[in-house]
Amino acid sequence: xxxxxxxxxxxxxxxxxxxxxxxxxxxxxxxxxxxxxxxxxxxxxxxxxxxxxxxxxxxxxxxxxxxxxxxxxxxxxxxxxxxxxxxxxxxxxxxxxxxxxxxxxxxxxxxxxxxxxxxxxxxxxxxxxxxxxxxxxxxxxxxxxxxxxxxxxxxxxxxxxxxxxxxxxxxxxxxxxxxxxxxxxxxxxxxxxxxxxxxxxxxxxxxxxxxxxxxxxxxxxxxxxxxxxxxxxxxxxxxxxxxxxxxxxxxxxxxxxxxxxxxxxxxxxxxxxxxxxxxxxxxxxxxxxxxxxxxxxxxxxxxxxxxxxxxxxxxxxxxxxxxxxxxxxxxxxxxxxxxxxx
Ligand code: ASP
Numbered sequence: 001x002x003x004x005x006x007x008x009x010x011x012x013x014x015x016x017x018x019x020x021x022x023x024x025x026x027x028x029x030x031x032x033x034x035x036x037x038x039x040x041x042x043x044x045x046x047x048x049x050x051x052x053x054x055x056x057x058x059x060x061x062x063x064x065x066x067x068x069x070x071x072x073x074x075x076x077x078x079x080x081x082x083x084x085x086x087x088x089x090x091x092x093x094x095x096x097x098x099x100x101x102x103x104x105x106x107x108x109x110x111x112x113x114x115x116x117x118x119x120x121x122x123x124x125x126x127x128x129x130x131x132x133x134x135x136x137x138x139x140x141x142x143x144x145x146x147x148x149x150x151x152x153x154x155x156x157x158x159x160x161x162x163x164x165x166x167x168x169x170x171x172x173x174x175x176x177x178x179x180x181x182x183x184x185x186x187x188x189x190x191x192x193x194x195x196x197x198x199x200x201x202x203x204x205x206x207x208x209x210x211x212x213x214x215x216x217x218x219x220x221x222x223x224x225x226x227x228x229x230x231x232x233x234x235x236x237x238x239x240x241x242x243x244x245x246x247x248x249x250x251x252x253x254x255x256x257x258x259x260x261x262x263x264x265x266x267x268x269x270x271x272x273x274x275x276x277x278x279x280x281x282x283x284x285x286x287x288x289x290x291x292x293x294x295x296x297x298x299x300x301x302x303x304x305x306x307x308x309x310x311x312x313x314x315x316x317x318x319x320x321x322x323x324x325x326x327x328x329x330x331x332x333x334x335x336x337x338x339x340x341x342x
Contacts, residue, residue, distance in 0.1 A: 042204060042206070042208070042306070042307035042324070043063040043064065043203075043204060043205050043206045043307075043324060043325065044063075044203065044204050044303065044307045044309065044322070044323070044324035045059040045060060045063055045072060045073070045076060045201060045202070045203035045204075045322075045323050045324070046201070046202055046203070046301055046303050046309045046320060046321065046322050046323075047059075047076065047077075047199055047200065047201035047202075047247075047301070047320065047321050048197075048198060048199055048200045048201070048247065048248075048249045048299065048301055048318075048320055048321075049197055049199065049249065049318075049319055049320065049321070050319045050321060050330045051080055051083075051086055051197075051199065051321075052199060052201065052320060052321030052330075053321040053323075053328070053330055054079050054080075055076040055077055055079040055080055055199055055201060055321070056076060056201070056321050056322070056323035056328070057323065057328075058075050058076045058078070058079045059072040059073060059075055059076030059201065059203055059323070060072070060323050061075065062075055062205075063203060063205055063206070064325075066205075066206050067205065068205055068207075068209065068211070069109075069110065069203040069204055069205040069209050069210055069211035070107070070109045070110070070131075070209075070211040072203050072205065072211070073107065073201045073202070073203050073211050073212055073213035074107065074127055074128060074131055074213055076199075076201050076203070076213070077089075077105075077127050077199050077201050077213045077214075077215050078125055078127060078128070080199050080215075081124055081125050081126065081127060081199075081215055082124055082125070084163045084165075085165075087165070087166055087169075087217075087220075088197030088198060088216060088217055088220075089197070089198065089199050089215055089216055089217060090103065090124050090125070090126065090161070090215065090217065091124045091159070091161050091163070092161070092163040092165065092166055093161060093166065093216075093217025093218075094166050094169065094170065094217055094220035094221065095162055095166060095167075095170050095217075095220075095221070096218075096221060096222045096223065096224045096225075096226065097177070097221045097222065097223060097224065098224045099162065099167070099170055100121060100162075100224060101121065101161035101162050101166070101217055102119045102120065102121055102217070102218065102224070102225075103117070103119075103120045103121070103123070103126035103161075103215065103216070103217055103218075104117070104118045104119065104120070104126070104215070104216050104217075104218050104227055104228055104230045104231035104236075105117055105120070105126035105127045105129070105130045105213070105214060105215035105216070105230065105231055106130050106141075106213070106214050106215075106230065106231045106232070106233055106236060106237050107127060107130045107131050107134060107211070107212070107213045107214075107237075108211060108212050108213075108233060108237055108238065108239040108245075109134070109209075109211045109239065110209035110210055110211060110239070110241040111241070112239070112240070112241070113134050113135075114134055114140055114233045114239075115130045115131055115132065115133035115134025115135070115137075115139075115140060115141075116130050116133060116140055116141040116142075116231040116232070116233060117129045117130050117133060117141070117142055117143065117147040117151075117231060118141065118143040118144070118147070118227040118231040118232075119143050119144045119147070119225055119226075119227055120143075120144070120147040120148060120151065121148055121161070122148060122158045122159055122160070122161065123148065123151045123156050123157075123158070123159070124157075124159055124161065125156070126215050127213050127215045128156070129147060129150065129151045129154075129156060130213075130215075130231070132150070132151075132154055133147075133150070136154070137150075140233065141231065141233075143227070144225070161217075170221065173220075173221055177221075197216070197249060198214060198215070198216035198218075198228075198230050198236070198248075198249040199213075199214070199215055199216070200212070200213075200214040200230070200236060200237060200247025200248060200249055200301060201213050201214070201247065202237075202239065202245035202246065202247055202301070202302070202303045203245075203303070204245075204303060204305070204307060208305065209241060210239050210240075210241050210244070210245045210303070210305070211239060211245075212237045212238070212239045212245045212246075212247055213237070214230045214231070214236045214237040214247050214248075215230065216228065216230040216236075216249075218230065218252070219251070219252065227252075228251075228252025228253070228255075228256070229248055229252035229253075229255035229256045229260065229261075230248075230252060232256060234259045234261060234262035235248070235252070235255050235256045235259055235260055235261060235262070236248050236252070236255065236260075236261060237261050238261035238262040238264070238265045239265075240265050240269070241305075242269075242305070243265055243268050243269045243304065243305060244265055244268045244274065244277075244302060244303055244304035244305055245265065245302065245303050246260075246261040246262075246264035246265050246268075246274075246277070246278070246300055246301065246302040246303075247261055247300070247301050247302075248260045248261050248264075248298065248299065248300050248301070249297075249298070249299050249301075249318070250296065250297040250298035250299050250313070250314070250318075251296040251297060251298055254285050254292075254293070254296055254298050255285075255298055257285075257288065258281065258284045258285055258288065260281050260285075260298070260300060261300070263280075263281045263284060264277045264278055264280075264281045264300050264302050265277075265302070267280045267281065268302060268304050273304070273308060273310060274302035274303060274304050274308055274309050274310035274311075275302075275310025275311065275312055275334070276310070277300075277302055277310070278299075278300035278301065278302050278310055278311050278312035278333075279312040279334070279336075281300050281312075282298065282300060282312050282313065282314055282335075282336055283336070285298055285314065286314070286336060293314055293336075293337075294314075294337060296314065296315075297313065297314055297315045297317070297318065298313065298314045299311060299312070299313035299314070299318035299320075299333055300312055300313070301320045301333075307324065309322060311331070311333035311334075312333055312334055312335065312336075313333045313334070313335040313336075314335060314336055314337060315335050315336075315337050315338070316332075316335040316337070316338040317332075317335075318332070318333040318335065319331065319332050319333065320333055
Protein backbone atom coordinates (compact mmCIF):
# COMPACT_ATOMS: atom_id res chain seq x y z
CA UNK A 1 0.00 0.00 0.00
CA UNK A 2 1.36 3.42 -0.97
CA UNK A 3 2.00 5.97 1.75
CA UNK A 4 -0.83 8.11 0.40
CA UNK A 5 -3.33 5.21 0.50
CA UNK A 6 -2.16 4.29 4.00
CA UNK A 7 -2.73 7.90 5.05
CA UNK A 8 -6.26 8.01 3.56
CA UNK A 9 -7.17 4.70 5.22
CA UNK A 10 -5.85 5.93 8.57
CA UNK A 11 -7.74 9.24 8.34
CA UNK A 12 -10.96 7.39 7.45
CA UNK A 13 -10.55 5.13 10.47
CA UNK A 14 -9.76 8.09 12.70
CA UNK A 15 -12.81 10.03 11.50
CA UNK A 16 -15.01 7.00 12.09
CA UNK A 17 -13.60 6.58 15.58
CA UNK A 18 -14.09 10.26 16.28
CA UNK A 19 -17.66 10.13 15.08
CA UNK A 20 -18.37 7.07 17.22
CA UNK A 21 -16.65 8.77 20.12
CA UNK A 22 -18.69 11.92 19.63
CA UNK A 23 -21.90 9.94 19.58
CA UNK A 24 -20.91 8.02 22.68
CA UNK A 25 -19.99 11.24 24.41
CA UNK A 26 -23.28 12.86 23.41
CA UNK A 27 -25.19 9.96 24.94
CA UNK A 28 -23.45 10.08 28.27
CA UNK A 29 -22.85 13.79 28.67
CA UNK A 30 -24.21 15.20 31.90
CA UNK A 31 -27.59 16.81 31.71
CA UNK A 32 -26.75 20.57 31.80
CA UNK A 33 -29.24 20.97 34.61
CA UNK A 34 -27.09 18.71 36.77
CA UNK A 35 -23.77 20.41 36.08
CA UNK A 36 -22.49 22.36 39.05
CA UNK A 37 -25.94 23.59 40.16
CA UNK A 38 -24.65 24.49 43.60
CA UNK A 39 -27.62 25.32 45.76
CA UNK A 40 -26.46 27.63 48.50
CA UNK A 41 -27.41 26.69 52.04
CA UNK A 42 -29.07 23.48 50.93
CA UNK A 43 -27.22 21.33 53.45
CA UNK A 44 -28.80 17.92 53.77
CA UNK A 45 -27.91 14.46 55.02
CA UNK A 46 -29.63 11.17 54.23
CA UNK A 47 -28.88 7.71 55.53
CA UNK A 48 -30.14 4.17 55.33
CA UNK A 49 -32.66 2.70 57.77
CA UNK A 50 -34.41 4.26 60.74
CA UNK A 51 -31.29 4.12 62.90
CA UNK A 52 -29.93 6.67 60.44
CA UNK A 53 -31.98 9.31 62.24
CA UNK A 54 -29.61 9.46 65.19
CA UNK A 55 -26.62 9.34 62.88
CA UNK A 56 -28.06 12.21 60.84
CA UNK A 57 -28.45 14.27 64.02
CA UNK A 58 -24.73 13.83 64.71
CA UNK A 59 -23.88 14.72 61.11
CA UNK A 60 -26.05 17.80 61.42
CA UNK A 61 -23.89 19.18 64.24
CA UNK A 62 -21.29 19.61 61.47
CA UNK A 63 -23.52 20.51 58.51
CA UNK A 64 -25.75 22.87 60.46
CA UNK A 65 -22.77 24.95 61.48
CA UNK A 66 -21.32 25.28 58.00
CA UNK A 67 -18.94 22.32 58.31
CA UNK A 68 -17.69 20.04 55.56
CA UNK A 69 -19.81 17.12 54.32
CA UNK A 70 -16.85 14.77 54.72
CA UNK A 71 -16.58 15.53 58.45
CA UNK A 72 -20.34 15.25 58.78
CA UNK A 73 -20.65 11.78 57.28
CA UNK A 74 -17.74 10.43 59.31
CA UNK A 75 -19.19 11.82 62.53
CA UNK A 76 -22.65 10.57 61.60
CA UNK A 77 -21.85 6.94 60.92
CA UNK A 78 -19.66 6.71 64.01
CA UNK A 79 -22.89 6.76 66.03
CA UNK A 80 -24.16 3.30 65.00
CA UNK A 81 -20.56 2.03 64.88
CA UNK A 82 -20.22 2.75 68.60
CA UNK A 83 -23.68 1.45 69.51
CA UNK A 84 -23.45 -2.10 70.93
CA UNK A 85 -27.18 -2.54 70.40
CA UNK A 86 -26.90 -2.03 66.67
CA UNK A 87 -26.01 -5.53 65.52
CA UNK A 88 -25.23 -4.70 61.93
CA UNK A 89 -22.55 -2.05 62.29
CA UNK A 90 -19.31 -1.75 64.31
CA UNK A 91 -19.29 -2.75 67.98
CA UNK A 92 -21.84 -5.48 68.63
CA UNK A 93 -22.09 -6.41 64.95
CA UNK A 94 -23.08 -9.98 64.23
CA UNK A 95 -20.01 -12.14 63.62
CA UNK A 96 -19.12 -14.35 60.71
CA UNK A 97 -19.70 -18.10 60.93
CA UNK A 98 -16.40 -18.48 62.85
CA UNK A 99 -17.53 -16.01 65.50
CA UNK A 100 -15.35 -13.13 64.29
CA UNK A 101 -16.75 -9.65 63.85
CA UNK A 102 -15.29 -8.29 60.61
CA UNK A 103 -16.08 -4.80 59.43
CA UNK A 104 -16.29 -3.23 55.98
CA UNK A 105 -16.31 0.54 55.45
CA UNK A 106 -15.58 3.23 52.91
CA UNK A 107 -15.65 6.98 52.56
CA UNK A 108 -15.56 9.33 49.56
CA UNK A 109 -15.26 13.10 49.31
CA UNK A 110 -16.16 15.89 46.88
CA UNK A 111 -12.84 15.52 45.05
CA UNK A 112 -13.38 11.81 44.33
CA UNK A 113 -10.81 10.95 46.95
CA UNK A 114 -11.74 7.73 48.65
CA UNK A 115 -10.58 5.22 51.23
CA UNK A 116 -11.77 1.81 52.29
CA UNK A 117 -11.17 -1.07 54.65
CA UNK A 118 -12.56 -4.58 54.44
CA UNK A 119 -12.61 -7.58 56.75
CA UNK A 120 -11.21 -5.40 59.51
CA UNK A 121 -11.32 -6.90 63.02
CA UNK A 122 -11.09 -5.37 66.50
CA UNK A 123 -11.54 -1.70 65.58
CA UNK A 124 -14.83 0.02 66.40
CA UNK A 125 -14.56 2.95 64.01
CA UNK A 126 -13.79 1.29 60.71
CA UNK A 127 -14.94 4.47 58.95
CA UNK A 128 -12.14 6.50 60.54
CA UNK A 129 -9.59 3.92 59.44
CA UNK A 130 -11.03 4.19 55.91
CA UNK A 131 -10.65 7.97 56.09
CA UNK A 132 -7.06 7.58 57.15
CA UNK A 133 -6.39 5.23 54.23
CA UNK A 134 -7.76 8.01 52.00
CA UNK A 135 -5.77 10.79 53.62
CA UNK A 136 -2.51 9.17 54.65
CA UNK A 137 -1.76 6.56 52.00
CA UNK A 138 -1.51 6.45 48.22
CA UNK A 139 -4.03 3.56 48.27
CA UNK A 140 -7.78 3.25 48.23
CA UNK A 141 -8.37 -0.06 49.97
CA UNK A 142 -6.64 -2.06 52.72
CA UNK A 143 -8.02 -5.37 53.96
CA UNK A 144 -7.80 -7.92 56.75
CA UNK A 145 -4.64 -8.11 58.88
CA UNK A 146 -3.06 -5.30 56.88
CA UNK A 147 -5.95 -3.01 57.72
CA UNK A 148 -5.71 -3.93 61.40
CA UNK A 149 -1.96 -3.34 61.41
CA UNK A 150 -2.46 0.03 59.69
CA UNK A 151 -5.12 1.01 62.26
CA UNK A 152 -2.96 0.01 65.24
CA UNK A 153 0.05 1.84 63.83
CA UNK A 154 -2.11 4.93 63.62
CA UNK A 155 -3.24 4.86 67.22
CA UNK A 156 -6.55 2.98 67.02
CA UNK A 157 -7.34 0.80 70.02
CA UNK A 158 -7.76 -2.96 69.69
CA UNK A 159 -11.11 -4.03 71.14
CA UNK A 160 -13.36 -7.03 71.34
CA UNK A 161 -16.34 -6.22 69.12
CA UNK A 162 -18.31 -9.37 69.90
CA UNK A 163 -20.87 -8.47 72.54
CA UNK A 164 -22.48 -11.04 74.80
CA UNK A 165 -25.76 -10.65 72.94
CA UNK A 166 -24.26 -11.20 69.49
CA UNK A 167 -22.18 -14.12 70.77
CA UNK A 168 -25.24 -15.77 72.29
CA UNK A 169 -27.21 -15.43 69.06
CA UNK A 170 -24.30 -16.77 67.03
CA UNK A 171 -24.04 -19.84 69.29
CA UNK A 172 -27.76 -20.37 68.83
CA UNK A 173 -27.27 -20.12 65.07
CA UNK A 174 -24.42 -22.66 65.23
CA UNK A 175 -26.89 -25.32 66.34
CA UNK A 176 -28.33 -25.43 62.84
CA UNK A 177 -25.69 -23.42 60.96
CA UNK A 178 -28.19 -22.60 58.30
CA UNK A 179 -26.32 -20.52 55.80
CA UNK A 180 -28.87 -18.98 53.53
CA UNK A 181 -27.57 -15.69 52.24
CA UNK A 182 -29.99 -15.78 49.36
CA UNK A 183 -33.28 -16.06 51.19
CA UNK A 184 -32.50 -12.93 53.05
CA UNK A 185 -35.39 -10.54 53.11
CA UNK A 186 -36.04 -8.63 56.27
CA UNK A 187 -37.03 -11.45 58.61
CA UNK A 188 -34.49 -14.13 57.88
CA UNK A 189 -33.20 -14.74 61.40
CA UNK A 190 -35.13 -16.63 64.07
CA UNK A 191 -37.34 -14.19 65.94
CA UNK A 192 -37.90 -12.05 62.87
CA UNK A 193 -34.63 -10.16 63.06
CA UNK A 194 -32.92 -8.93 59.97
CA UNK A 195 -29.60 -10.64 59.31
CA UNK A 196 -28.20 -7.71 57.38
CA UNK A 197 -28.20 -3.93 57.53
CA UNK A 198 -25.67 -1.22 56.95
CA UNK A 199 -25.43 2.49 57.44
CA UNK A 200 -24.83 4.29 54.20
CA UNK A 201 -24.88 8.06 54.50
CA UNK A 202 -24.53 10.78 51.88
CA UNK A 203 -24.55 14.50 52.52
CA UNK A 204 -24.20 17.90 50.93
CA UNK A 205 -22.83 20.82 52.90
CA UNK A 206 -23.73 24.50 52.68
CA UNK A 207 -21.00 25.00 50.08
CA UNK A 208 -22.68 22.45 47.84
CA UNK A 209 -19.97 19.85 48.37
CA UNK A 210 -20.95 16.20 48.70
CA UNK A 211 -19.43 13.27 50.56
CA UNK A 212 -20.50 9.81 51.63
CA UNK A 213 -19.69 7.07 54.11
CA UNK A 214 -20.75 3.47 54.39
CA UNK A 215 -20.00 1.04 57.23
CA UNK A 216 -21.21 -2.40 58.22
CA UNK A 217 -20.42 -5.69 59.90
CA UNK A 218 -21.84 -7.25 56.74
CA UNK A 219 -24.05 -10.23 56.36
CA UNK A 220 -24.47 -12.15 59.59
CA UNK A 221 -22.67 -15.51 59.74
CA UNK A 222 -20.99 -14.93 56.40
CA UNK A 223 -17.96 -17.02 55.43
CA UNK A 224 -14.84 -15.71 57.11
CA UNK A 225 -13.22 -13.23 54.74
CA UNK A 226 -16.38 -12.50 52.78
CA UNK A 227 -16.56 -8.88 51.69
CA UNK A 228 -19.81 -7.26 50.62
CA UNK A 229 -20.63 -4.15 48.64
CA UNK A 230 -20.26 -1.68 51.49
CA UNK A 231 -16.49 -1.02 51.31
CA UNK A 232 -16.38 -1.15 47.52
CA UNK A 233 -16.32 2.27 45.90
CA UNK A 234 -18.97 2.28 43.19
CA UNK A 235 -20.91 -0.60 44.71
CA UNK A 236 -21.83 0.38 48.29
CA UNK A 237 -21.10 4.09 47.84
CA UNK A 238 -20.36 6.59 45.14
CA UNK A 239 -20.01 10.36 45.15
CA UNK A 240 -19.73 12.55 42.08
CA UNK A 241 -19.68 16.14 43.16
CA UNK A 242 -21.03 17.29 39.79
CA UNK A 243 -24.09 15.09 39.89
CA UNK A 244 -24.92 13.47 43.20
CA UNK A 245 -24.19 10.60 45.52
CA UNK A 246 -25.67 7.20 46.28
CA UNK A 247 -25.33 4.36 48.73
CA UNK A 248 -26.82 0.92 49.18
CA UNK A 249 -27.84 -1.70 51.66
CA UNK A 250 -28.96 -5.30 51.39
CA UNK A 251 -27.37 -8.35 49.87
CA UNK A 252 -24.00 -7.01 48.79
CA UNK A 253 -23.36 -9.63 46.14
CA UNK A 254 -26.33 -8.34 44.13
CA UNK A 255 -25.14 -4.76 44.45
CA UNK A 256 -21.58 -5.59 43.41
CA UNK A 257 -22.83 -7.40 40.30
CA UNK A 258 -24.34 -4.19 38.94
CA UNK A 259 -21.87 -1.75 40.62
CA UNK A 260 -25.04 -0.33 42.12
CA UNK A 261 -24.21 3.06 43.64
CA UNK A 262 -22.20 4.17 40.64
CA UNK A 263 -25.07 3.08 38.42
CA UNK A 264 -27.52 5.18 40.45
CA UNK A 265 -25.26 8.23 40.07
CA UNK A 266 -24.99 7.62 36.33
CA UNK A 267 -28.78 7.43 36.09
CA UNK A 268 -28.94 10.80 37.86
CA UNK A 269 -26.34 12.15 35.44
CA UNK A 270 -28.73 11.23 32.63
CA UNK A 271 -31.33 13.51 34.19
CA UNK A 272 -33.26 11.10 36.43
CA UNK A 273 -34.39 12.29 39.84
CA UNK A 274 -32.90 10.32 42.78
CA UNK A 275 -35.88 8.03 43.32
CA UNK A 276 -36.13 7.13 39.64
CA UNK A 277 -32.37 6.54 39.49
CA UNK A 278 -32.63 4.16 42.46
CA UNK A 279 -35.63 2.40 40.92
CA UNK A 280 -33.76 1.87 37.66
CA UNK A 281 -30.82 0.31 39.51
CA UNK A 282 -33.20 -2.00 41.37
CA UNK A 283 -34.78 -2.94 38.05
CA UNK A 284 -31.32 -3.75 36.70
CA UNK A 285 -30.94 -6.33 39.48
CA UNK A 286 -34.29 -7.84 38.57
CA UNK A 287 -33.47 -7.88 34.86
CA UNK A 288 -30.25 -9.73 35.58
CA UNK A 289 -31.91 -12.51 37.53
CA UNK A 290 -35.65 -12.11 38.15
CA UNK A 291 -36.05 -15.24 40.26
CA UNK A 292 -33.14 -14.45 42.58
CA UNK A 293 -34.22 -10.81 42.93
CA UNK A 294 -37.52 -11.88 44.49
CA UNK A 295 -35.68 -13.57 47.33
CA UNK A 296 -33.33 -10.85 48.47
CA UNK A 297 -33.39 -7.30 49.72
CA UNK A 298 -31.43 -4.45 48.17
CA UNK A 299 -32.14 -0.79 48.80
CA UNK A 300 -30.57 2.26 47.18
CA UNK A 301 -30.58 5.80 48.53
CA UNK A 302 -29.53 8.86 46.53
CA UNK A 303 -29.05 12.59 46.81
CA UNK A 304 -28.52 15.04 43.95
CA UNK A 305 -26.82 18.42 43.72
CA UNK A 306 -30.15 20.18 44.11
CA UNK A 307 -30.54 18.62 47.53
CA UNK A 308 -33.29 16.28 46.30
CA UNK A 309 -33.26 12.77 47.71
CA UNK A 310 -34.99 9.49 47.02
CA UNK A 311 -34.76 5.75 47.53
CA UNK A 312 -36.04 2.49 46.12
CA UNK A 313 -35.79 -1.13 47.20
CA UNK A 314 -36.46 -4.62 45.92
CA UNK A 315 -38.59 -5.55 48.93
CA UNK A 316 -40.79 -3.44 51.13
CA UNK A 317 -39.38 -2.57 54.53
CA UNK A 318 -36.42 -0.40 53.53
CA UNK A 319 -36.52 2.85 55.46
CA UNK A 320 -34.25 5.86 55.18
CA UNK A 321 -33.66 8.93 57.31
CA UNK A 322 -33.42 12.52 56.15
CA UNK A 323 -32.26 15.69 57.86
CA UNK A 324 -32.01 19.18 56.44
CA UNK A 325 -32.91 22.68 57.63
CA UNK A 326 -36.62 21.86 57.40
CA UNK A 327 -37.09 18.11 57.70
CA UNK A 328 -36.05 15.45 60.19
CA UNK A 329 -37.87 12.31 59.10
CA UNK A 330 -37.74 8.59 58.51
CA UNK A 331 -39.41 7.52 55.25
CA UNK A 332 -40.38 4.15 53.84
CA UNK A 333 -38.86 3.57 50.43
CA UNK A 334 -41.07 2.32 47.63
CA UNK A 335 -40.31 -1.19 46.47
CA UNK A 336 -40.86 -3.43 43.49
CA UNK A 337 -42.02 -6.41 45.53
CA UNK A 338 -44.19 -6.39 48.59
CA UNK A 339 -45.82 -9.13 50.59
CA UNK A 340 -49.17 -7.94 49.25
CA UNK A 341 -48.10 -7.68 45.62
CA UNK A 342 -46.30 -11.05 45.51
N1 ASP B 1 -24.67 -4.65 52.17
C1 ASP B 1 -24.16 -5.32 53.32
C2 ASP B 1 -23.35 -6.51 52.89
O1 ASP B 1 -23.72 -7.19 51.96
C3 ASP B 1 -25.16 -5.76 54.31
C4 ASP B 1 -26.43 -4.98 54.38
O2 ASP B 1 -26.51 -3.83 54.03
O3 ASP B 1 -27.43 -5.53 54.77
O4 ASP B 1 -22.38 -6.80 53.54
